[in-house]
Amino acid sequence: MLILAWRNIWRNRRRTLITLAAIALSVTLVQAFHNLSYGVYQSMIAGGVRAGSGHLTIYRKGYVDNRDERLSWRPGDLAEQAAALPGVEAVLPRVYLPGMAQSSRESRGILLTGIDPQAERPVNPFLKGLDETRMIRSLSGRDALVGVRLLKELKLKPGRKFVVTVQNRSGDLASELFRVRGVITTGLKDVDGRLIMVGLKKASAMAGIGGKIHELAIILDQPRRDRDVGPALEKLIHNRRQLAVIPWDRAMPNLANAIKLDYASQKFIFAIILLIVTIGVVNTQLMSVMERYREFGIILAVGATAGRLRLLVLTESLMIGLSAMLLGSTLGSLATLYLNRVGIDLRSFVSESLEFGGVIFDPVLRAAWDFGYMAQIACYVVILSLLAALYPARKAGRIQPAEAMRKI
Incomplete structure (x- = not known):
């Protein structure tokens, strides 16, 4: 099943590569920008608590x-x-x-x-x-x-x-x-x-x-x-x-609330990015099912079960999700490494310091590693890939062999 699913997703290389690139880029952006925000938050909190409470x-x-x-x-x-x-x-x-x-x-x-x-x-x-x-x-x-x-x-x-x-x-x-x-x-x-x-x-x-x-x-x-x-x-x-x-966070509510508000807006953006991932997987798998409509009819006619076809489509989607997750996490780690060591220098655009939530922080923005969140996003992508394949898998399982054979 795994070998067959792997071969199937590469039957249309261009579409698979575009889907993988879109999902991997989404994972990279979410992980890298979250780690950048996480690093900036940590810097603000460190400066705020040392000068404050x-x-x-x-x-x-x-x-x-x-x-x-x-x-x-x-x-x-x-x-x-x-x-x-x-x-x-x-x-x-x-x-x-x-x-x-x-x-x-x-x-x-x-x-x-x-x-x-x-x-x-x-x-x-x-x-x-x-x-x-x-x-x-x-x-x-x-x-x-x-x-x-x-x-x-x-x-x-x-x-x-x-x-x-x-x-x-x-x-x-x-x-x-x-x-x-x-x-x-x-x-x-x-x-x-x-x-x-x-x-x-x-x-x-x-x-x-x-x-x-x-x-x-x-x-x-x-x-x-x-x-x-x-x-x-x-x-x-x-x-x-x-x-x-x-x-x-209770002693310095201004800083805590500013961070919560900024983080809430980021979650909304990340949700949109993950929605794009879901739509991409649905589109890829649905197109794949429709292209193989007659092929699935023949498979069903020679004795395969509808459940077997659903499992095949889900396995294909799982492999796309895992591949995109590995690629995206690798690129996200490299981007975080760069942002951690080099950062984003805003000194040419702003004054020597920036104020946020009543706290001054360095205009050179640096990322910090939040491995738990990176793993969470990676798991979300795989789960979303599976969930997005439920409709295409259901459609594949409902194919009638006689109707599909007439289209040969």
């Missing part, structure tokens, strides 16, 4: 919903315990305070962020371009990192002083004098126009919450480790019912 984050319950700065908590030794878990790359305690920055000329609304500079610098992409001479020197000092746009609006320069005013826990206004130590350039207008980073202890003292934090961001060495690290973090805080472990 982390892959997993410990908050006081309710903080994610309203960002109420009164919902602070004391970490104790939780940061050290979390850092000791397998798969954890960094643990970043942070304090967030809305406030006002004033220079001798201007004033602007800001978000004061208290950080641990030693922990943040190797991880946070916002701090990549800063050397030791432009970094915050202590947790309780008056050094500050200022967004580049905010620096211009306040008409400041590195080394100059300015005042930050926030409302502390008791409701009173607390002001501190800071000196511009370094300038942060993120490419995000809102961030560059509002962000000020200072030492963690200084921000905590200004808020009147000495020693407390708002966020404990957990950075993982691999995103998939969240399945193991998440339950481990839950065990660490099981006695502290006011705390909760939040994944990045």
Whole structure:
């Protein structure tokens, strides 16, 4: 049966080659462009979680919903315990305070962020371009990192002083004098126009919450480790019912929703491509059956069963699907390899950085390997090839030998 089916699909070489090329190209496009999108998503998530909430984050319950700065908590030794878990790359305690920055000329609304500079610098992409001479020197000092746009609006320069005013826990206004130590350039207008980073202890003292934090961001060495690290973090805080472990997609809904929307549009396009595959197989097999109408009549007349003919047509379609799947997956792998190593350089069309979902990512788009999805698409093609052959196979099985013989 296999040998006969293989010979039959090559009886009309041109049609078979066109069908194989169409299906294989569809598989190649779906796999390559999905892997490209997958790589871009991974890049965005990596940049977003390192500058933002982390892959997993410990908050006081309710903080994610309203960002109420009164919902602070004391970490104790939780940061050290979390850092000791397998798969954890960094643990970043942070304090967030809305406030006002004033220079001798201007004033602007800001978000004061208290950080641990030693922990943040190797991880946070916002701090990549800063050397030791432009970094915050202590947790309780008056050094500050200022967004580049905010620096211009306040008409400041590195080394100059300015005042930050926030409302502390008791409701009173607390002001501190800071000196511009370094300038942060993120490419995000809102961030560059509002962000000020200072030492963690200084921000905590200004808020009147000495020693407390708002966020404990957990950075993982691999995103998939969240399945193991998440339950481990839950065990660490099981006695502290006011705390909760939040994944990045809940802590950063703008980025998560942007990725979901983009991925949904891609699924629609991929569905159209797979529909084209189905139509191509139906057309090829139906034409093949019609061309062999008299031949099938003779086969039935000499004793073959209708089921045997249906199985033959299905086997032919299966071989077309398998051949196209192997060819398309090979080409898809080669295309992914190229996109992974070389990528698509958009720097000549756009600025130095791109913004998506509130996150900056590299304009050189690179693919990443999603083997599970590639295997899924390959299986879909084979299954669709079989399903598309059901109608031609049914038609072949309903041929009447006497009627077919009259056409000889």
